[in-house]
Amino acid sequence: MHESIVFEKELADEAKRLYVNLKHLEYSMNECLMFAPLTLKINKLKKEKNAVILAHNYQRPEILFGIADFTGDSFALSKNAMETNADIILFCGVKFMAETAKILNPEKKVLIPSLEAGCSLADEITAQDVKNLRSKYPNLPVITYINTPADVKAESDVICTSANALKVIEAMKEDEVIFVPDMFMARNLQNQTKKKIHYWNGKCIVHEQFTPEQVTEYKNQFPEMKVLAHLECMPEVIALSDLAGGTSDMYNYIKNSDAEKFMLVTECGMSDLLRARFPEKQFINPCSVCPYMKKIHLDNTLVSLEEEKFEITVEKEIAEKAKKALDRMIEIGK
Helix, strand or coil: CHHHHHHHHHHHHHHHHHHHHHHHHCCCHHHHHHHHHHHHHHHHHHHHCCEEEEEECCCCHHHHCCCCCEEECHHHHHHHHHCCCCCEEEEECCHHHHHHHHHHCCCCEEECCCCCCCCCCHHHCCHHHHHHHHHHCCCCCEEEECCCCHHHHHCCCEEECCCCHHHHHHHCCCCEEEEECEHHHHHHHHCCCCCEEEECCECCCCHHHCCHHHHHHHHHHCCCCEEEEECCCCHHHHCCCCEEECHHHHHHHHHHCCCCEEEEECEHHHHHHHHHHCCCCEEECCCECCCCHHHCCHHHHHHHHHHCCCECCCCHHHHHHHHHHHHHHHHHHC
8 A cells, every 4th residue: 555655646746747847838737647657657767777868859748848868959869878878778759860879879779669750851862862963973072961861871971960051061172062862951051152052852741841921921920920940941931030940049049039929930849849948938830740750659668668679770881981971070060
């Protein structure tokens, strides 16, 4: 009986902890009570296994605020993992992110809760495509957006993120570069650099849905709001925005801004995260859901950690080549 009473108190305390953050997203105490047994078990298990949980900004709120040790964009999370002494990395994100974490942390076991958590943009280019581009544009550096599979990174000269892409492009000594795989990001970057960018025709299914008409309609309704758009959006959307960048750029902009209203032109999870972190701000939310990110939930996260299921591995030769491209990005960023 005593153990039962202790457990009930643990559940009640856990539900209260969840509610403190999730109430800003209209989660009820009953919903938090429903999540509490899972988050409680996962958090205990990760301590027993010396595991760290990384959650991308687009994840479900109960993951971001219930079990994550670190939240952020994909590259920042992989760097976070490098700075821990964890034996296991459980990556609540999509597959290419878990691969990047494995490349940067080869000695650690990397897990992902669902192998169905892919990426439409990463699926639109192959290593052979990069080789073909090199043949078409010889002697030009290949700059590859981090949203790509490991074997594509291995065929690249340098990796970039949405936050540092322009800096990476400008760091190249050549006047022309190859940029893969996102065509909208490449076109947006072309508007900011004198270098010629040869690009691939990949698109993100989340960000390609946003239109300038949609943004204009919201701006007319809320003229005082700030529009923050992801670089994966079409140039016509970016032209209407106060900020164009990645999720980390959006977070920092809002944190340091005196404005009260914001529209985030990106995946819904980012708006959820920021609404919880900045409850005093107002967010106009024309968001689009990433079906791949939402493949991950508390149930399959628990199973993955319990059974150490869905381990991510990267072939040694590919990992070593990909790491060189990642290391070059890190060096440019210093």
